[in-house]
Amino acid sequence: xxxxxxxxxxxQGVVTAAEVLSYAAFLEGKHAQAFxxxxxxxxxxxxxxxxxxxxxxIRLREPILEPDALIVQDPTLIKAVDVFQGLRRDGYxxxxxTRSFADLHVADRVAAMPLGHARTVxxxxxxxxxxxxxxxxxxxxxxxxxxxxxxxxxxxxxAIRHAFADKVGVGDANVAAARASYxxxxxxxxxx
Amino acid sequence: MLKQIEGSHAMAEGIALCRPExxxxxxxxxxxxxxxxxxxxxxxxxxxxxxxINVESEFAALSVAIGASxxxxxxxxxxxxxxxxxxxxxxYNAAGLGLPIVxxxxxxxxxxxxxxxxxHSDAMSMSDxxxxxxxxxxxxxxxxxxxxxxxxxxxxxMPAMVCVDGFILTHAVERIDIPSQADVDAFLPPYxxxxxxxxxxxxxxxxxxxxxxxxxxxxxxxxxQNLALRLLPELAAEFKQRFGRDSGGLLRTxxxxxxxLLVVAMGSINxxxxxxxxxxxxxxxxxxxxxxxxxxxxxxxxxxxxxVRAQNVVVVEKCISVGMGGPLANHVDLALxxxxxxxxxxxxxAGLGGRPVTRxxxxxxxxxxxVQPWEGAHFLDLDEKLVxxxxxxxxxxxxxxxxxxxxxxxxxxxxxxxxxx
Numbered sequence: 082x083x084x085x086x087x088x089x090x091x092x093q094g095v096v097t098a099a100e101v102l103s104y105a106a107f108l109e110g111k112h113a114q115a116f117x118x119x120x121x122x123x124x125x126x127x128x129x130x131x132x133x134x135x136x137x138x139i140r141l142r143e144p145i146l147e148p149d150a151l152i153v154q155d156p157t158l159i160k161a162v163d164v165f166q167g168l169r170r171d172g173y174x175x176x177x178x179t180r181s182f183a184d185l186h187v188a189d190r191v192a193a194m195p196l197g198h199a200r201t202v203x204x205x206x207x208x209x210x211x212x213x214x215x216x217x218x219x220x221x222x223x224x225x226x227x228x229x230x231x232x233x234x235x236x237x238x239x240a241i242r243h244a245f246a247d248k249v250g251v252g253d254a255n256v257a258a259a260r261a262s263y264x265x266x267x268x269x270x271x272x273x
Numbered sequence: 274m275l276k277q278i279e280g281s282h283a284m285a286e287g288i289a290l291c292r293p294e295x296x297x298x299x300x301x302x303x304x305x306x307x308x309x310x311x312x313x314x315x316x317x318x319x320x321x322x323x324x325x326i327n328v329e330s331e332f333a334a335l336s337v338a339i340g341a342s343x344x345x346x347x348x349x350x351x352x353x354x355x356x357x358x359x360x361x362x363x364x365y366n367a368a369g370l371g372l373p374i375v376x377x378x379x380x381x382x383x384x385x386x387x388x389x390x391x392x393h394s395d396a397m398s399m400s401d402x403x404x405x406x407x408x409x410x411x412x413x414x415x416x417x418x419x420x421x422x423x424x425x426x427x428x429x430x431m432p433a434m435v436c437v438d439g440f441i442l443t444h445a446v447e448r449i450d451i452p453s454q455a456d457v458d459a460f461l462p463p464y465x466x467x468x469x470x471x472x473x474x475x476x477x478x479x480x481x482x483x484x485x486x487x488x489x490x491x492x493x494x495x496x497x498q499n500l501a502l503r504l505l506p507e508l509a510a511e512f513k514q515r516f517g518r519d520s521g522g523l524l525r526t527x528x529x530x531x532x533x534l535l536v537v538a539m540g541s542i543n544x545x546x547x548x549x550x551x552x553x554x555x556x557x558x559x560x561x562x563x564x565x566x567x568x569x570x571x572x573x574x575x576x577x578x579x580x581v582r583a584q585n586v587v588v589v590e591k592c593i594s595v596g597m598g599g600p601l602a603n604h605v606d607l608a609l610x611x612x613x614x615x616x617x618x619x620x621x622x623a624g625l626g627g628r629p630v631t632r633x634x635x636x637x638x639x640x641x642x643x644v645q646p647w648e649g650a651h652f653l654d655l656d657e658k659l660v661x662x663x664x665x666x667x668x669x670x671x672x673x674x675x676x677x678x679x680x681x682x683x684x685x686x687x688x689x690x691x692x693x694x
Contacts, residue, residue: 100279103447108277139447140543142541142544142630143545
C-alpha cells in the first residue's frame with residue numbers, strides 16, 4: 082500500500098487533489114481511497130487530505146500516520162505545521178515553491194532522505210501560465226507522477242479531465258499544467 | 274458498473290435506483306451530500322416520478338415522509354445527529370404506524386459539546402423506536418443495504434434506518450460497484466402498501482389505542498422485528514445471487530473459526546479491526562471478528578452461536594450510555610444471558626466524536642484483553658492526564674466553570690508549552 086498526505090490551505094483544493102490522484106489510480110485498475118481530514122475548514126487555514134493506493138481492497142480507515150509521500154501545496158506551511166510527521170525513511174516529498182530546500186530551512190531534513198526523493202516544483206507559476214490562476218493541484222500531480230512513478234502521467238491527465246468534465250476548457254488547461262510540470266521534473270536532475 | 278466515487282454520491286445513485294417517489298430532507302452534516310446527490314438526480318431527470326420536497330426542519334422531513342408513505346408512495350429521507358433528535362417524535366410515529374420509510378443516518382456524535390464528527394450516539398438514541406437498523410461496514414455495503422432496506426421495510430411494513438459512519442464513509446472517495454437498474458428492479462418490486470390512505474376507500478391510520486390493545490400492537494411490532502431475523506439472511510442470500518456480493522444479513526465473521534478472542538463491532542471500524550487481526554494472526558494470536566450488520570432486530574441467537582466458542586469477547590463501540598457504559602456490550606451480555614460457560618465480555622468505548630481508531634491502539638487493546646482484562650467500560654486512548662487535571666481543578670474550586678471549555682484551555686496550554694513538559 083502506498084499512502085500520500087496532502088498539505089494545503091483551505092480553498093486550495095487539497096481534497097480535490099487527493100480525489101484526482103485516487104481516480105488516476107482507479108483508471109489503472111488499482112484500489113484507491115481518498116478522504117479529507119474531516120473538519121470545518123476555513124479558507125486559508127492549514128488542512129490535510131489523504132490518498133491510499135493498493136492492488137487489493139483497502140479496508141483501513143485510520144488517518145494516514147506514516148505517509149510514503151507528502152505533497153505540500155503551500156511552502157509557508159512548513160513553518161506552521163509539522164508536515165514531516167510520520168514520513169517514512171524511504172518516503173517522497175514534493176513542495177510547491179520557487180525557493181530551495183535551504184531557503185525553506187529544511188535542507189538537513191531533506192538530506193536524510195534518499196537522493197532524488199525530495200523535489201520542489203514551481204506549481205503555482207506553471208498554473209498561472211497554463212490556467213491563468215495560481216491553482217497548483219494539476220501541476221503538483223503531474224510532477225508527482227514523474228517523481229514516484231506510482232501512476233502514469235496519462236492517468237493523471239485523464240483523471241484531471243474527469244474532474245473538470247463539466248467546465249469547458251478548464252480540463253485542457255489543467256492537463257497542460259500537469260504535463261509541463263511532469264516534463265520539467267523528469268528533465269531536471271535531482272540535485273536541482 | 275465500477276466507479277471511483279464519493280460514498281455519499283454512490284449512496285445517492287443507489288437510492289435513486291430504488292425508485293423512491295417522495296424524498297424530503299433537511300441538510301445536516303455529514304449527511305448533506307447524500308440528499309444533495311438525489312436532489313440533483315431528480316433535477317436532471319435521471320430519477321423520474323419522484324418529488325423532492327424541501328422542508329423547514331428534520332421534524333417536517335420525516336413528517337412529510339410519513340404522509341407520503343401513508344398515501345402509498347415509496348418515501349425516503351436522511352439525517353444525522355441532532356437532526357434525528359429533532360425528528361424524534363416522528364421517528365416513533367413512523368414505526369408505530371408501520372410505514373416502510375427508508376432513512377439514511379450519517380452517523381455523528383450528539384452535543385453538547387457540539388461536535389460534527391462520527392460516532393454512533395445518534396443511532397443508539399433511537400434504537401428503541403421500532404425501526405430496523407442496519408450498519409454499513411463499507412461504502413459498497415452502504416449502497417447495497419439501501420436496496421435491501423427498501424425490500425425489507427416494505428415486506429414487513431416497518432421503517433428501516435441505514436446507518437453509515439459520517440465522514441469516514443460519507444466523505445471517502447473509493448471504488449464502488451453501482452448496480453444496474455435492471456438488477457435493482459428485479460430485486461426490488463414496486464411498492465405495494467399493506468395500508469393506504471385513499472379518498473375512494475377511506476380508512477383511519479393512527480387511532481388512539483388504550484390499555485386494552487396497546488400491548489398487542491407493541492407485541493406485533495416486536496414480532497415483526499423477529500421475523501426480520503429470518504428475512505435478513507434470506508435477502509442477503511438472494512442479493513448475493515443477483516449481485517455477486519456479500520452485503521447485509523445479520524452478521525459476518527472474519528477469521529473467527531478457531532478464535533480464542535473474538536471482537537464484536539459495527540460499522541466502518543471493522544475494516545481497521547480486520548487489518549489489525551491479520552497482523553496479530555501473523556504473530557500467532559488466535560483472534561477473530563464478528564461484524565454486526567443488524568442492530569435492530571438484534572441477532573442475539575446468531576451472535577451467541579459464535580461467541581460461545583471463544584474465551585474472551587471484546588466489544589468495541591462508538592457510543593457511551595452515560596452512567597451505564599457501552600450499549601452494544603450490554604446487548605452482547607444479553608446474547609449470552611443464561612449461557613453456561615459463556616466467555617468473558619470486555620467493553621470498550623472508542624472513536625467518540627470522531628477520534629481516530631488506529632491499528633496501534635487496537636493492538637494494545639486486544640493484547641491487554643488477553644493478559645490484563647478489565648471490569649466496566651474501557652475508554653480507548655483516554656487522555657488520563659487531562660482528565661485527572663480537570664478533576665483536581667474541579668475539586669479545589671466550587672465555581673470551576675464549564676468542563677468542555679476547561680479541557681480545551683488545558684489542551685491549548687499544553688500545545689504552547691515546550692515538548693519537555
